[in-house]
Amino acid sequence: xxxxxxxxxxxxxxxxxxxxxxxxxxxxxxxxxxxxxxxxxxxxxxxxxxxxxxxxxxxxxxxxxxxxxxxxxxxxxxxxxxxxxxxxxxxxxxxxxxxxxxxxxxxxxxxxxxxxxxxxxxxxxxxxxxxxxxxxxxxxxxxxxxxxxxxxxxxxxxxxxxxxxxxxxxxxxxxxxxxxxxxxxxxxxxxxxxxxxxxxxxxxxxxxxxxxxxxxxxxxxxxxxxxxxxxxxxxxxxxxxxxxxxxxxxxxxxxxxxxxxxxxxxxxxxxxxxxxxxxxxxxxxxxxxxxxxxxxxxxxxxxxxxxxxxxxxxxxxxxxxxxxxxxxxxxxx
Numbered sequence: 001x002x003x004x005x006x007x008x009x010x011x012x013x014x015x016x017x018x019x020x021x022x023x024x025x026x027x028x029x030x031x032x033x034x035x036x037x038x039x040x041x042x043x044x045x046x047x048x049x050x051x052x053x054x055x056x057x058x059x060x061x062x063x064x065x066x067x068x069x070x071x072x073x074x075x076x077x078x079x080x081x082x083x084x085x086x087x088x089x090x091x092x093x094x095x096x097x098x099x100x101x102x103x104x105x106x107x108x109x110x111x112x113x114x115x116x117x118x119x120x121x122x123x124x125x126x127x128x129x130x131x132x133x134x135x136x137x138x139x140x141x142x143x144x145x146x147x148x149x150x151x152x153x154x155x156x157x158x159x160x161x162x163x164x165x166x167x168x169x170x171x172x173x174x175x176x177x178x179x180x181x182x183x184x185x186x187x188x189x190x191x192x193x194x195x196x197x198x199x200x201x202x203x204x205x206x207x208x209x210x211x212x213x214x215x216x217x218x219x220x221x222x223x224x225x226x227x228x229x230x231x232x233x234x235x236x237x238x239x240x241x242x243x244x245x246x247x248x249x250x251x252x253x254x255x256x257x258x259x260x261x262x263x264x265x266x267x268x269x270x271x272x273x274x275x276x277x278x279x280x281x282x283x284x285x286x287x288x289x290x291x292x293x294x295x296x297x298x299x300x301x302x303x304x305x306x307x308x309x310x311x312x313x314x315x316x317x318x319x320x321x322x323x324x325x326x327x328x329x330x331x332x333x
Contacts, residue, residue, distance in 0.1 A: 009092060009118050009150035011179040014202040015222045016057030016244070017236040018094075019229030021047045022283055023067045023079050025295030032299045037072075039079045040295055045086035047292045051229060052091050055237030059087065060121045060182065060225065062096025063154050065282035069098075070298040077111065084115045094152050098123040102141050109146040119150030121182065129161040132168040143177040153181040153201070158275035166192035173200040180204055182225050184271070186212045194220065207236055208258050210243065211251055227282060228261070231289035231316055232323040238331055247333040254331045257322045265315035267308050277304040281312045288316035 024047060029038035051059055061083060062068040062076070071079065080095050087093045097108035097120045109120055124130055124138055143151060153172065157163040164172070164181075166189060172178050173196065180202040183190060186209045194203055194217050204225045205213045213221040226236045235258055242251045265285065266274045274281065279301040286294040296302065325331065 008148060009179060011200060011202050013092070014058070014152075014180045014204075017055075017207060017229070017240045018058040018060055018204065018223060018225045019051045019056040019233055019236060020060045020063065020066070020225060020227045021051065021083070021230050021292065022065050022286060022294040023062065023071060023075075024293060025067075025283075025298070027296060029298050030296035030302060037075050037078050038298075039071075039075050039082070040293065041078065041082045043293050043295070044079055044082045047230070048083050048086035050292065051233050052087065054233035055240070056091060056229060056233055057223070057240065058092040058094065058118075059083075060094045060096075060152065063098075063121055063123070063182075064156065064159055065227065065279050065294075066096055067279065067298055068096045070301065076108070080112055080117075081115060084112070084117055089116060092118040094119040094121045094150070096121045096123075096154070098125075098154065100125045100127055102138055105138075105142050106145045109142060109149055113146055113149050117149065119152060119177075119179070121152045121154050123154040123156060123160050126160050132165060132171070135164070135168060136171045139172055139175055139178065143175050147177060149177065151175075151178045151180075152204075153178060155181050155183050156275075157184065158272060158278075163189060164193070165189070166196040169193040169201065170196035170198075173197040180223070185209070186216070191216065207239060208255055208262060210239070211248065211255055214243075214248075228258070228319055230282075230286045230292045230294070231319040232291045234323040234326045235319070238326045242331065242333065245333065250331050250333050254322075254326070257325065261315055261318035261322055263315075264311040264318070267305075267311065277301075277308055280304045281308060284309060285312045285316045285319075288313045289320055290316075 024040040024043040028034040095112040099105045207224040207226040210224040280297040283294040
């Protein structure tokens, strides 16, 4: 049933750690000639329940390693229906709807709205680089068409041909449906964007950068995102609990271990190189961590160098070591 009216979610509600989950695939997803629905529905529902049970504050999906770009429309519908049914309104769910046209994006936004999604994690069309004016108009058009959905901007500089400027963030902050942004790095652009949005958009860093952002902007740095939640939500939930309780020394101790887990994950420490293989690197990290069965990556993004796979396997192992430390109470205040 369509829920019409104002957006149901506000920036003030965007707090804590938001886990990102992959689209769980059956073995057939690796076959470029397969013409069926290669989605593991049961595992998708289990993934949602795991993150909810283990303390996620919200869930984002259907971004890069959520394979939004390579799912067929039927696969996407099956998957998003499954995860929204599993959540059943217990937790905010932001479903990716990024397409190559405004019309297709609106179509998908309406679909998840009617299923009860809280919002959408939304990048932008990437065939051609959008100008700041075109980018702003894109977000204005889709939010005007589907005003009930909140929006978390997916600001991935490699996927979308550049970062959003502070000036553009200032324009986007005038759109009330835009409540958050998934960002990369806490640098000068991030600092300028914080000033530009003036509290109207929650700029969420990666969980390992959360305290860096908080030290600079304590009043607004109240949320972070974590793809690593799909390796195990335990470190993320503990980080959130320590953060919200004001035990920041314990937060920093845990973050050192989380940062250690990433050391072998980014090839040569290079985010641009990582981005070429983002999807298989992430999905194999989840598979080897064993918390969620992500399944295979869909072509054509399924190949990566063997040395990169070795690094991601080690990163998965390290995350599970940190998760065990959390469970053992190593970071208790």
